[in-house]
Amino acid sequence: MSLIVQKYGGTSVGDLVRIQKVARRVADTYDKGHDLVVVLSAMSGVTDHLLQMAEVITDTPDRRELDVLVATGEQQTVALLAIALKNLGYKAQSLLGFQAEIKTDSSWSNARIVTINPDRMKALLAQKTIVIVAGFQGVDPKGNVTTLGRGGSDTSAVAVAAAVGADVCEIYTDVKGVYTADPNVVPKARMLKTVTHDVMLEMADHGAKVLQIRSVEFAKKFNVPVHVRSSFCEEEGTMIVSENQDMERTVVAGVTSSKKEARVTITKVPDQPGVASKLFAAVAEIGVSVDMIIQNTRSGNLTDITFTVPRADYKRTLEVVKKVASAIGAESVAGDENIATVSITGVGMRTNRGVAAKMFETLAENGVNIMMISTSEIRITCAIEEKFADQATRALHTAFGLDE
Amino acid sequence: MSLIVQKYGGTSVGDLVRIQKVARRVADTYDKGHDLVVVLSAMSGVTDHLLQMAEVITDTPDRRELDVLVATGEQQTVALLAIALKNLGYKAQSLLGFQAEIKTDSSWSNARIVTINPDRMKALLAQKTIVIVAGFQGVDPKGNVTTLGRGGSDTSAVAVAAAVGADVCEIYTDVKGVYTADPNVVPKARMLKTVTHDVMLEMADHGAKVLQIRSVEFAKKFNVPVHVRSSFCEEEGTMIVSENQDMERTVVAGVTSSKKEARVTITKVPDQPGVASKLFAAVAEIGVSVDMIIQNTRSGNLTDITFTVPRADYKRTLEVVKKVASAIGAESVAGDENIATVSITGVGMRTNRGVAAKMFETLAENGVNIMMISTSEIRITCAIEEKFADQATRALHTAFGLDE
Numbered sequence: 001m002s003l004i005v006q007k008y009g010g011t012s013v014g015d016l017v018r019i020q021k022v023a024r025r026v027a028d029t030y031d032k033g034h035d036l037v038v039v040l041s042a043m044s045g046v047t048d049h050l051l052q053m054a055e056v057i058t059d060t061p062d063r064r065e066l067d068v069l070v071a072t073g074e075q076q077t078v079a080l081l082a083i084a085l086k087n088l089g090y091k092a093q094s095l096l097g098f099q100a101e102i103k104t105d106s107s108w109s110n111a112r113i114v115t116i117n118p119d120r121m122k123a124l125l126a127q128k129t130i131v132i133v134a135g136f137q138g139v140d141p142k143g144n145v146t147t148l149g150r151g152g153s154d155t156s157a158v159a160v161a162a163a164v165g166a167d168v169c170e171i172y173t174d175v176k177g178v179y180t181a182d183p184n185v186v187p188k189a190r191m192l193k194t195v196t197h198d199v200m201l202e203m204a205d206h207g208a209k210v211l212q213i214r215s216v217e218f219a220k221k222f223n224v225p226v227h228v229r230s231s232f233c234e235e236e237g238t239m240i241v242s243e244n245q246d247m248e249r250t251v252v253a254g255v256t257s258s259k260k261e262a263r264v265t266i267t268k269v270p271d272q273p274g275v276a277s278k279l280f281a282a283v284a285e286i287g288v289s290v291d292m293i294i295q296n297t298r299s300g301n302l303t304d305i306t307f308t309v310p311r312a313d314y315k316r317t318l319e320v321v322k323k324v325a326s327a328i329g330a331e332s333v334a335g336d337e338n339i340a341t342v343s344i345t346g347v348g349m350r351t352n353r354g355v356a357a358k359m360f361e362t363l364a365e366n367g368v369n370i371m372m373i374s375t376s377e378i379r380i381t382c383a384i385e386e387k388f389a390d391q392a393t394r395a396l397h398t399a400f401g402l403d404e
Numbered sequence: 405m406s407l408i409v410q411k412y413g414g415t416s417v418g419d420l421v422r423i424q425k426v427a428r429r430v431a432d433t434y435d436k437g438h439d440l441v442v443v444l445s446a447m448s449g450v451t452d453h454l455l456q457m458a459e460v461i462t463d464t465p466d467r468r469e470l471d472v473l474v475a476t477g478e479q480q481t482v483a484l485l486a487i488a489l490k491n492l493g494y495k496a497q498s499l500l501g502f503q504a505e506i507k508t509d510s511s512w513s514n515a516r517i518v519t520i521n522p523d524r525m526k527a528l529l530a531q532k533t534i535v536i537v538a539g540f541q542g543v544d545p546k547g548n549v550t551t552l553g554r555g556g557s558d559t560s561a562v563a564v565a566a567a568v569g570a571d572v573c574e575i576y577t578d579v580k581g582v583y584t585a586d587p588n589v590v591p592k593a594r595m596l597k598t599v600t601h602d603v604m605l606e607m608a609d610h611g612a613k614v615l616q617i618r619s620v621e622f623a624k625k626f627n628v629p630v631h632v633r634s635s636f637c638e639e640e641g642t643m644i645v646s647e648n649q650d651m652e653r654t655v656v657a658g659v660t661s662s663k664k665e666a667r668v669t670i671t672k673v674p675d676q677p678g679v680a681s682k683l684f685a686a687v688a689e690i691g692v693s694v695d696m697i698i699q700n701t702r703s704g705n706l707t708d709i710t711f712t713v714p715r716a717d718y719k720r721t722l723e724v725v726k727k728v729a730s731a732i733g734a735e736s737v738a739g740d741e742n743i744a745t746v747s748i749t750g751v752g753m754r755t756n757r758g759v760a761a762k763m764f765e766t767l768a769e770n771g772v773n774i775m776m777i778s779t780s781e782i783r784i785t786c787a788i789e790e791k792f793a794d795q796a797t798r799a800l801h802t803a804f805g806l807d808e
Contacts, residue, residue: 016460053484056420058491065490068498069483072476079473080457086469087462094472098502099547143503 002167003035003125007135007157010044011174012231013077022172022231023084030090030130037121037131037164039157040081042073063108067137067147071097074134074153082132092130095120097137097145102156104138104146111138111146112214113155116163125164133160151212158215162222169219170227171211177228177237178203178210180402181255185390188403192253193236196243197223199253199345202379206343207258216240243347251348251355252400257389261291261339262314263371264321265306268331271297275328276305282324288313292341292374292383306372308383311337339371340389343381344396356380362399368392406571407439407529411539411561414448415578416635417481423447426576426635427488434494434534441525441535441568443561444485446477467512471541471551475501478538478557486536496534499524501541501549506560508542508550515542515550516618517559520567529568537564555616562619566626573623574631575615581632581641582607582614584806585659589794592807596657597640600647601627603657603749606783610747611662620644647751655752655759656804661793665695665743666718667775668725669710672735675701679732680709686728692717696745696778696787710776712787715741743775744793747785748800760784766803772796 006026013019022038030036050070054061078094085092101117124131135153138146148155154171161169178200181189195203197220204213210228219226219240229237269275276295283290293307309317314337325333342363349355359380363370368391372383384392397403410430417423426442434440454474458465482498489496505521528535539557542550552559558575565573582604585593599607601624608617614632623630623644633641673679680699687694697711713721718741729737746767753759763784767774772795776787788796801807 016457020461050480053420053480054487057424057484057488060491061487062490065483065486065498068500069480069487072479075476075479076454076457076473079469080461082469083458083465083473084461086466087464094469096472096549145500 001033001035003037003164004029005037005039005157005161005164005166005169006172007039007153007170008041008172008231009153009174010041010047012172013040013081014044016080019077019080020084023081023088025231026081026085026130027088027090035125035128037125037133037160037166038081039133039135039153039160040074040077041135041153042070042077046073046076064144067108068145070147071134071137071145074136078132078134085130085132090130091128092132093124094132094134096134098139098143100133100160102133102138102159104140104148106140106142106144106146109147110149111140113138113148113159113218116159118163121160121164148214149212151215154212154215155218158218158224158226161224162218166224168225168227170229172229172231173210174230174232175210176230176233176235178208178240178254180253181393181397182208182257185257186255186394186397188397190402190404192238194239194241195253196347197240198243198378199347200240202343202345202376203254203256206341206345206379206381207256208254250346250401251352252344252346252402254346255342255344255393255396255400255402257340257342257393259340259386259389260311261308261341261383262311262317263306263308263336263339263383264314264317265304265334266321266325266330266332267304267334268298268302269305269325270329271301271303278328279305279321279324282320283309283317286316286320288317292372292381294372308339308341308372338386339383340386341381341383342389342392342396343379344400345379347378349378349380358399359396362395363392366391366395405437405439407441407568408433409441409443409561409565409568409570409573410576411443411557411573412445412576412635413557413578414445414451416576417444417485418448420484423481423484424488427485427492429635430485430489430534431492431494439529439532441529441537441564441570442485443537443539443557443564444478444481445539445557446474446481450477450480468548471512472549474551475538475541475549478540482536482538489534489536494534495532496536497528498536498538500538502543502547504537504564506537506542506563508544508552510544510546510548510550513551514553515544517542517552517563517622520563522567525564525568552618553616555619558616558619559622562622562628562630565628566622570628572629572631574633576633576635577614578634578636579614580634580637580639582612582644582658584657585797585801586612586661589661590659590798590801592801594806594808596642598643598645599657600751601644602647602782603751604644606747606749606780607658607660610745610749610783610785611660612658654805655750655756656748656806657750659746659748659797659800659804659806661744661746661797663744663790663793664715665712665745665787666715667710667712667740667743667787668718668721669708669738670725670729670734670736671708671738672702672706673709673729674733675705675707682732683709683725683728686724687713687721690720690724692721696776696785698776712743712745712776742790743787744790745785745787746793746796746800747783748804749783751782753782753784762803763800766799767796770795770799
């Protein structure tokens with residue numbers, strides 16, 4: 001007997017028929033003797049519909065109230081699933097964010113979970129009741145309703161799993177698991193049986209869309225095994241586990257790409273202490289997070305600074321950077337909105353030399369110019385022209401032996 | 405400067421355009437310098453739509469979860485109104501049942517408000533923030549979501565008005581006020597400028613649909629002046645006030661009728677102590693509330709007992725009564741689902757003799773047979789055949805000088 005957290009996404013609970021199928025699946029798991037907490041998203045499309053209602057009133061709806069509005073989507077699915085399960089004769093009870101005591105900060109629309117008090121959930125589990133928790137939502141210290149951002153139900157599920165001490169957190173989605181690359185881009189992509197928290201974190205951070213990155217951070221921090229699988233079939237999916245477990249030891253686990261990047265370059269910056277900090281402090285102040293940074297020294301105490309930001313933040317970043325550039329006496333500011341990144345990630349990279357060389361070689365053979373490079377212990381990312389992103393992804397997938 | 409509670413019903417917030425109109429109306433009141441708490445219903449049709457979703461899954465949805473489901477309707481309107489008001493530049497904040505600390509019992513779908521902690525509302529008012537409270541919903545002592553039954557937002561509004569000590573509770577609805585009779589039945593019905601809590605209570609209890617009866621009970625208990633008015637025009641509506649205020653002193657304030665009654669008769673009941681209590685205890689046990697009761701003594705220690713119940717409860721009442729009848733040795737049980745009541749209500753009836761006689765005379769003149777009679781200090785109700793209900797209402801309206 002295990003304690004299992006199951007999370008079902010928007011397509012899995014997309015209509016009343018599907019909700020009843022989820023109820024059946026939950027009931028089957030319960031019948032095997034497991035204790036169960038189920039975390040749900042809103043029906044697919046509902047969150048967007050609610051956001052559109054607010055947008056009819058104004059382009060800039062108050063963000064506290066927007067969270068109150070969109071939180072109703074998950075409230076409806078948890079009630080409906082509880083009704084379906086009770087109708088099948090099972091003990092079940094829904095809990096909203098405030099009832100499950102999912103405490104967050106007050107960053108409306110993008111709140112972070114701070115603590116979860118598992119007492120009420122544990123008391124229900126002790127009575128063999130199936131606990132159904134509204135994903136995506138929480139309450140801040142003053143009891144205001146908050147939401148966790150797109151994909152936030154993944155994070156709810158993993159955080160709940162950590163709080164109740166679940167044996168596994170199953171994420172039911174519309175794909176079969178985590179793939180070596182996006183199957184839409186790389187037809188030969190394979191599903192991974194296992195992947196480490198670290199690798200998943202890097203992949204999620206560099207273009208893989210299967211899980212919200214915060215959910216993986218939680219899984220890693222609290223060492224929660226996560227099972228990503230499809231709600232439309234019975235097959236096992238991908239297990240995301242901590243590193244010390246037995247697993248496939250390929251050098252590179254996956255190739256990811258992101259087309260949501262933009263690049264900003266400031267030329268002929270006087271190379272003095274404090275200049276870079278002025279620049280990046282100004283960018284941080286408007287809430288933009290910088291990803292890659294390179295600095296090329298020119299002759300005569302001048303330097304060029306180039307960095308990438310999310311494309312959505314490009315225009316306001318440019319405005320701020322232009323002001324700073326003139327203040328510090330730089331020559332000019334240029335940028336490019338059509339930047340992509342392509343990344344290879346894998347724990348095997350730590351001990352395997354020549355991986356970077358092979359990546360650069362592969363890109364060169366494909367005529368892809370590398371603009372910037374960033375690395376971690378288990379990842380190498382190259383910024384390239386967006387038009388090459390898919391081709392580069394496929395080439396790297398083949399080069400590192402990932403093709404099926 | 406007053407402290408005003410305004411409640412807007414489902415048609416007043418029926419779509420996004422109307423919600424913006426409500427925002428404008430609220431803003432106008434605020435601009436006059438008043439402190440404001442706004443209580444909202446769900447958009448008209450939304451509660452029914454949510455109930456239908458549950459009914460797709462099962463005819464007997466779990467009632468705790470049904471409350472979680474339908475409470476989302478009000479959550480959406482309060483968020484949308486707050487968004488609209490903030491967009492107009494006003495300070496506004498929505499509060500859900502748990503946030504406004506509207507504490508109820510645990511009677512799902514029909515909960516009663518036990519207490520309201522006004523602290524958070526008062527703190528917001530002190531900051532000149534417009535407080536927007538979700539009507540119809542509360543939380544029970546364990547923090548479960550509850551709803552107050554059809555028309556419950558009226559009760560929310562009056563209870564909130566009592567809790568914060570409002571000068572007036574304005575109920576905005578789709579009619580102009582409280583009428584001397586249902587204008588759909590009596591074209592000559594007049595709007596009342598004022599009516600006492602007591603009279604309104606009797607009228608609501610005997611067929612007037614304009615307010616949920618519990619809201620009037622609250623208004624009477626806490627002496628909250630209630631102003632029933634239309635959200636579609638600026639005219640003043642009906643003030644519901646305590647009796648000691650200056651007001652119209654007509655004998656009869658209004659004529660109401662209810663077509664939702666049924667009658668049960670048990671014949672030849674042995675006239676022994678304890679027989680009636682056995683009968684009505686059994687009916688009470690299945691949660692049915694009995695309205696009128698008459699007992700006719702026959703010869704030979706036998707008696708007939710007749711009583712009325714809500715038509716929706718007729719069938720299950722009949723079942724129970726048949727069992728009791730055979731247990732106590734009564735002869736037979738008969739019933740009639742097509743019973744109506746017609747009532748006249750008015751504070752003037754206390755001191756005015758001949759009112760009852762005039763009522764019976766009027767009904768007789770119209771060929772209407774009176775089956776049962778019940779009275780209070782300020783009301784007389786007659787049970788009649790349903791087919792005579794509208795005619796009787798019009799005749800009484802004319803007889804007591806209420807025609808316009």
